[in-house]
Amino acid sequence: MINYEQVSMDIIINAGIAKSNAMFAIRKIKEKNWKEVDELLLEGKNALTKAMQTHFEIIQKESQGQKLEFKLLLMHAEDQLMNAQTCLDLVEELMPLFK
Numbered sequence: 229m230i231n232y233e234q235v236s237m238d239i240i241i242n243a244g245i246a247k248s249n250a251m252f253a254i255r256k257i258k259e260k261n262w263k264e265v266d267e268l269l270l271e272g273k274n275a276l277t278k279a280m281q282t283h284f285e286i287i288q289k290e291s292q293g294q295k296l297e298f299k300l301l302l303m304h305a306e307d308q309l310m311n312a313q314t315c316l317d318l319v320e321e322l323m324p325l326f327k
Contacts, residue, residue, distance in 0.1 A: 249316075286302075
């Protein structure tokens, strides 16, 4: 049985860390503090990877035939995951423009 609340919160927390690090990295880009930008991106990517792994686990269960219930909290978690990915992608695209 899947604990949807725990899965959702794991995704939300890690996606939130990833998104926050992306936003902090943008501030550091403006300051041209490339060392901190790289550190923030690495931390953000690591957090995003954790969120994606948790998300993949439930996708894998569904692909193995386990019926999953629709949960609004899980849908919110997926939204946060995609937003975090977008923010990190944008930071990587902005870096060359400021260098």
